[in-house]
Amino acid sequence: MSSGPYNYSYIFKYIIIGDMGVGKSCLLHQFTEKKFMADCPHTIGVEFGTRIIEVSGQKIKLQIWDTAGQERFRAVTRSYYRGAAGALIIYDITRRSTYNHLSSWLTDARNLTNPNTVIFLIGNKSDLDAQRDVTYDEAKKFADENGLKFVEASAKTGENVEEAFLETAKKIYESIQDGSLDLNAAESGVQKKPTANGARTLSSENAEGRNPSSCSC
Amino acid sequence: MSLEPDLQTAVNGISNLRITTDQKLLDGLSQLSNCASKEDLHLSPISRKKRRPDLKTLIENQQILYYKQFLGSITEIRDGVEHLHSNLSDLNEICESMSTNLRASKQSSRNLIDEISKLESERKKLMVEKNLAQAYLNAFQLSGEDLKILRTTDSSTAILNEDFFKVFERIQQIQTNVAILLKVGHQATAVEIMDQMGLLHETALEKIYRWAQSRVKHVENPELSDVLAKSLSYLQIRPMLLKYVLDEYCTHRRSLFVRSYIDALTGAGNIKGIELIGGADPARYIGDMLAFIHQSIPNEKENLTILLKHCNKIDLNDKIVTCMSTIMDGVCRPLNVRLEQTILSGLDCPVMNKIDMCIKFYVETIEQILPVSNLLATLTELYSLCHQTFINQLRCQVQAEVGEYRPPGPDLTPSPIIQALLSLLGDLLKDTLPSSPEQAEILIQLVTSPVVSQINDVANRLGSPDMGVYLCNCLNQINIFLEIYPITKTISNTLKSQIDSQMDRLSSEQSSWLIAQLGISHMYTILNDKVETPLSTVPGMDSASLKIFVNKLDSVINDPESVLLPQIYHLSDTGTRKYVQQQSFRILAAIYRKVYEAVINPKNGYPSEILKMDPKTLEDSLCSDTTEVDTKDT
Numbered sequence: 001m002s003s004g005p006y007n008y009s010y011i012f013k014y015i016i017i018g019d020m021g022v023g024k025s026c027l028l029h030q031f032t033e034k035k036f037m038a039d040c041p042h043t044i045g046v047e048f049g050t051r052i053i054e055v056s057g058q059k060i061k062l063q064i065w066d067t068a069g070q071e072r073f074r075a076v077t078r079s080y081y082r083g084a085a086g087a088l089i090i091y092d093i094t095r096r097s098t099y100n101h102l103s104s105w106l107t108d109a110r111n112l113t114n115p116n117t118v119i120f121l122i123g124n125k126s127d128l129d130a131q132r133d134v135t136y137d138e139a140k141k142f143a144d145e146n147g148l149k150f151v152e153a154s155a156k157t158g159e160n161v162e163e164a165f166l167e168t169a170k171k172i173y174e175s176i177q178d179g180s181l182d183l184n185a186a187e188s189g190v191q192k193k194p195t196a197n198g199a200r201t202l203s204s205e206n207a208e209g210r211n212p213s214s215c216s217c
Numbered sequence: 218m219s220l221e222p223d224l225q226t227a228v229n230g231i232s233n234l235r236i237t238t239d240q241k242l243l244d245g246l247s248q249l250s251n252c253a254s255k256e257d258l259h260l261s262p263i264s265r266k267k268r269r270p271d272l273k274t275l276i277e278n279q280q281i282l283y284y285k286q287f288l289g290s291i292t293e294i295r296d297g298v299e300h301l302h303s304n305l306s307d308l309n310e311i312c313e314s315m316s317t318n319l320r321a322s323k324q325s326s327r328n329l330i331d332e333i334s335k336l337e338s339e340r341k342k343l344m345v346e347k348n349l350a351q352a353y354l355n356a357f358q359l360s361g362e363d364l365k366i367l368r369t370t371d372s373s374t375a376i377l378n379e380d381f382f383k384v385f386e387r388i389q390q391i392q393t394n395v396a397i398l399l400k401v402g403h404q405a406t407a408v409e410i411m412d413q414m415g416l417l418h419e420t421a422l423e424k425i426y427r428w429a430q431s432r433v434k435h436v437e438n439p440e441l442s443d444v445l446a447k448s449l450s451y452l453q454i455r456p457m458l459l460k461y462v463l464d465e466y467c468t469h470r471r472s473l474f475v476r477s478y479i480d481a482l483t484g485a486g487n488i489k490g491i492e493l494i495g496g497a498d499p500a501r502y503i504g505d506m507l508a509f510i511h512q513s514i515p516n517e518k519e520n521l522t523i524l525l526k527h528c529n530k531i532d533l534n535d536k537i538v539t540c541m542s543t544i545m546d547g548v549c550r551p552l553n554v555r556l557e558q559t560i561l562s563g564l565d566c567p568v569m570n571k572i573d574m575c576i577k578f579y580v581e582t583i584e585q586i587l588p589v590s591n592l593l594a595t596l597t598e599l600y601s602l603c604h605q606t607f608i609n610q611l612r613c614q615v616q617a618e619v620g621e622y623r624p625p626g627p628d629l630t631p632s633p634i635i636q637a638l639l640s641l642l643g644d645l646l647k648d649t650l651p652s653s654p655e656q657a658e659i660l661i662q663l664v665t666s667p668v669v670s671q672i673n674d675v676a677n678r679l680g681s682p683d684m685g686v687y688l689c690n691c692l693n694q695i696n697i698f699l700e701i702y703p704i705t706k707t708i709s710n711t712l713k714s715q716i717d718s719q720m721d722r723l724s725s726e727q728s729s730w731l732i733a734q735l736g737i738s739h740m741y742t743i744l745n746d747k748v749e750t751p752l753s754t755v756p757g758m759d760s761a762s763l764k765i766f767v768n769k770l771d772s773v774i775n776d777p778e779s780v781l782l783p784q785i786y787h788l789s790d791t792g793t794r795k796y797v798q799q800q801s802f803r804i805l806a807a808i809y810r811k812v813y814e815a816v817i818n819p820k821n822g823y824p825s826e827i828l829k830m831d832p833k834t835l836e837d838s839l840c841s842d843t844t845e846v847d848t849k850d851t
Binding site: 007045046048050063065070071072073075076078079080082 | 439491500501504505507508509511512515516519571574575578582648651652
């Protein structure tokens, strides 16, 4: 059973946000498929990716919602922040405007997620150092001032991509360990998986007793 | 002397006797010594002489004794030999009987060997038969062990183990074998086995089905998921059973999903529910609800994919989508109630527009994932409800605003309602335009056409120049607003042509007004009449009249604004105002050219120098700054 499909202890929900064209979908693709996707089309609404990782010996499944950066989807994508355990805010180091919009993304992330959500700032396209428009130090300062984790990564070369996703999971896992993240809260963004005939089985049997339509309106 | 030699000889004889060496002699002597007693030694020689025969007798007696003894011994020996003989005869007899026995046993051994070889061949034959029987059993029957496994497994078994599936596969194998058997002939046996196996097969399937049905809801349990997937793959041969299991699963997941949806709405734990947050912002409320549903789909899909991963005889994708639809359909009712309530709660047009866009987005999203589902049907229905409501509401609002007749003020400026409606339209377009240009066009049409028709309506009740000015002002305002949006070309063009025709109308109004102001209408008539008499003699065309005309013309050149229709001043767009003015001046210039040509014609008898300015100069001075209008004109 060690390699079974449900062989993980937790599910963490992530969202990826940031301006259009900063490489959100490419980062996700690099992380889930370990491949660079050239000519990535614009995301429509939201897309979904998943991967199982390991943190401190615990298998964790990441459910990642990749949002569209276009302004016109802002109303739709905002609804996906709800219950995210991790939020990755992406900007493009070769385009200052994407960096300048960070505070607006950060405001959204703070307002629409819960206080324990781990927010990670990623400067993408670090392979294009020659066209750099935002210095590392400047972004680092912004991240420090706002209490964010920060790396520069490249979806093309894969540099730091793995690290960013894993770091975020590690921080979430720490919050679980020290008790600051309440797993019972529906919107914590974390689900604990039962090992065998555990809690979920029980609760689901209770559910049968409840008539779903009786509480539906 | 005779004695003497005898004795001599005797003594010599005796001395010559080698007594010590001749054992026989020694023995004889010792024997003889026993015959004479001690007294005998003292016998006188006469007595000795006398006693000589005695000795002889003695010796003879001795000899006889010896013979008798010998005879006795011989008799004994003879007896012994006779005894021996009889013994040997016995022995011989025994040996002979033994030999007979041996011969007999030899015969019987030979018989035994024959027997053994016969049995051996028998055994071999039996072995072959046994192997055949075993092979037959293997091919066509379950072992006791198998039957036991089959019998002891039921739905209360914690987990269907490998052995059970092996038994099941054996049953299937036997069924295949029987099919071959049937082909090669053994009908009766084959049919019998087939019946038997059919029964067992059904039993086993039934057991798998019962087990799977009772456990299927625990697919997320890592210990069960693999076995469940396997069970379902076996159930494929009975699509109905597979369907029942999946139905059970879907019903269970469906109720779980509805519950989690309600939890998300009302808030579970210390987290605010969607309904609480959404109270202030209906568009977000609906967006959050739909996003929650959308986000639940991957998990359901994963579960189903795992559950059905071994199923290779069905259209997997189709099955998964069908099941997902069934599961997701659970929320249709609560979702429908909430959305309908929100949609019909009389929200502002901009909010309705947002909701409209949001539902439309999810209709498109869900259509890709669950193309045949109640959820999609519900959403589509809600979309059309929302869209209808929104469009009606917008139409009503616009109608209400433009409905009543409000005459323009004396300054002929557009009514503030137009501005209000345009800014409403602006709000709507901000949300609509990026995602749906078609919808944006509909909205523009919806707002502008009633406004335009109302403007026309109002304008029609106005006097001619007022109408033109008012129309130009209003339509211009709309057009300026629309120019920001690239998609409004057709509407904008229609408006523009309307404006142009109004401008032409205003131009002609202005021209008539100008001509009237200058009092030259009769001149124009006379010139066109082609009279034969010299024109200087015609009243109204005489030199004095021309002088008055020239004076008036001078004042126009000095102050071109003075001859404008009062309404023209109210044209809010300076470009339009200039254009109208220039148009009238151009007509004036054309008339002047005609007058000028008549005056310089000697046939008409005018005094020279009565018209100092040539027509070109006049035109230049009046229409000098008309470049922009000219380009517009062309």
